[in-house]
Amino acid sequence: MEDEFGFIRKITPKQHHQESLQEGIGDDAAIWRPIKDSEQVVCLDTMTEGVHFTRRTMSPAQVGHKALAANLSDLAAMGAVPEFYLVSIAIPPSWNENELREIYEGMDSLALQYSVDLIGGDTVSTEGPLVVSVTVIGRVENGVRLLRKNARAGDVVFITGVLGESAAGLSLLLNNKLSDDVKPLLAAHQTPMPHIKEGRLLAGLKQRIALNDVSDGLASELHEIAEPSAVSIEIERDKLPVSEHLEKFNSEQQLNWMLYGGEDYKLAGTASLETFEAMKQQFEECDLQIFQIGRVTEKQSAFVYITDSNGKRALEKKGYNHFKK
Numbered sequence: 001m002e003d004e005f006g007f008i009r010k011i012t013p014k015q016h017h018q019e020s021l022q023e024g025i026g027d028d029a030a031i032w033r034p035i036k037d038s039e040q041v042v043c044l045d046t047m048t049e050g051v052h053f054t055r056r057t058m059s060p061a062q063v064g065h066k067a068l069a070a071n072l073s074d075l076a077a078m079g080a081v082p083e084f085y086l087v088s089i090a091i092p093p094s095w096n097e098n099e100l101r102e103i104y105e106g107m108d109s110l111a112l113q114y115s116v117d118l119i120g121g122d123t124v125s126t127e128g129p130l131v132v133s134v135t136v137i138g139r140v141e142n143g144v145r146l147l148r149k150n151a152r153a154g155d156v157v158f159i160t161g162v163l164g165e166s167a168a169g170l171s172l173l174l175n176n177k178l179s180d181d182v183k184p185l186l187a188a189h190q191t192p193m194p195h196i197k198e199g200r201l202l203a204g205l206k207q208r209i210a211l212n213d214v215s216d217g218l219a220s221e222l223h224e225i226a227e228p229s230a231v232s233i234e235i236e237r238d239k240l241p242v243s244e245h246l247e248k249f250n251s252e253q254q255l256n257w258m259l260y261g262g263e264d265y266k267l268a269g270t271a272s273l274e275t276f277e278a279m280k281q282q283f284e285e286c287d288l289q290i291f292q293i294g295r296v297t298e299k300q301s302a303f304v305y306i307t308d309s310n311g312k313r314a315l316e317k318k319g320y321n322h323f324k325k
């Protein structure tokens with residue numbers, strides 16, 4: 001690596017897509033003009049080598065893709081349109097300049113699909129593992145609040161896609177079981193696509209909807225809705241859609257990945273039956289998936305249950321947890 005200034009020059013975009021951008025990379029900070037009648041939405045997620053990826057599980061371009069995708073997924077869970085992103089990267093000596101460029105290429109090609117502009121960041125060296133933090137900024141129409149606390153008794157619980165593929169992909173990568181037929185599972189882990197379009201459809205309904213993206217696993221995300229909403233949630237085992245790519249694994253393994261695997265980046269939420277019917281119709285028209293998997297109940301607060309042929313049991317708030325291993 002020559003020096004950080006040369007590196008920054010190389011990763012600076014030659015053009016931008018958001019007309020609201022006034023000043024991007026190159027000064028002390030970026031400036032943009034918020035669009036009328038909309039509110040700003042912002043979030044940040046980090047990927048650390050050894051925790052979120054290893055050299056064996058992900059290529060540099062995939063690390064870049066996924067770091068941005070995980071953030072876009074949080075904007076999707078707020079129903080927002082993504083506009084800008086910033087990247088902080090802490091670089092150990094073991095990563096060369098080509099690999100770092102590939103990380104940015106991975107981000108860039110995903111960013112292009114949503115016309116999201118890179119407008120800043122920070123570059124530092126470290127003796128620790130590689131750490132990439134991405135901040136994304138977006139907008140949502142005034143007053144749209146797809147909040148975790150919005151669930152109410154009687155609501156339908158839904159998800160916008162199948163779950164468990166990413167965890168299955170990770171398991172195959174870690175156990176070196178790589179054949180052509182598992183490629184979709186590897187892709188689910190390495191290059192997940194955020195459900196921006198789904199989030200925008202949900203925002204467009206202008207109804208009360210509780211929403212969360214699935215980063216830590218369905219069980220954990222449903223608790224994150226149940227707790228602030230002070231409701232309980234019951235899902236049905238038989239209603240959880242099983243990915244065709246998971247069919248060859250046994251039912252217990254499938255369920256474990258679906259409930260606790262995480263990094264699916266699909267959306268999970270609740271809405272009234274009436275809103276859900278409207279949702280279903282719009283998703284169908286756009287050829288997008290949505291599945292009803294359960295109901296919100298009012299009994300005891302903040303429990304999540306699953307029912308199957310053996311009856312009903314409580315689901316722990318288990319899933320990926322950085323401080324419990």
Ligand SMILES: Nc1ncnc2c1ncn2[C@@H]1O[C@H](COP(=O)(O)OP(=O)(O)O)[C@@H](O)[C@H]1O
Pocket residue numbers: 043044045074213215216
């Ligand atoms: N270190 C931190 N400092 C400040 N806020 C944080 C920090 N970590 C997480 N948060 C905030 O806590 C909330 C939950 O974060 P998190 O569980 O990471 O959500 P998600 O799974 O959607 O990424 C978010 O509002 C996030 O911005």
Ligand SMILES: Cc1ncc(C[n+]2csc(CCOP(=O)(O)OP(=O)(O)O)c2C)c(N)n1
Pocket residue numbers: 045046050051052053054057070170215216261262263320
């Ligand atoms: C090598 C490796 N081991 C384990 C995992 C699994 N994993 C790491 S972090 C994580 C959860 C999601 O990351 P987090 O930082 O909690 O994102 P957030 O919930 O803030 O979006 C999972 C399932 C992985 N991706 N790679």
Ligand SMILES: [Mg+2]
Pocket residue numbers: 044045
């Ligand atoms: Mg987070």
Ligand SMILES: [Mg+2]
Pocket residue numbers: 073074077212213214215
């Ligand atoms: Mg989230």
Ligand SMILES: [Mg+2]
Pocket residue numbers: 215216320
């Ligand atoms: Mg998490």
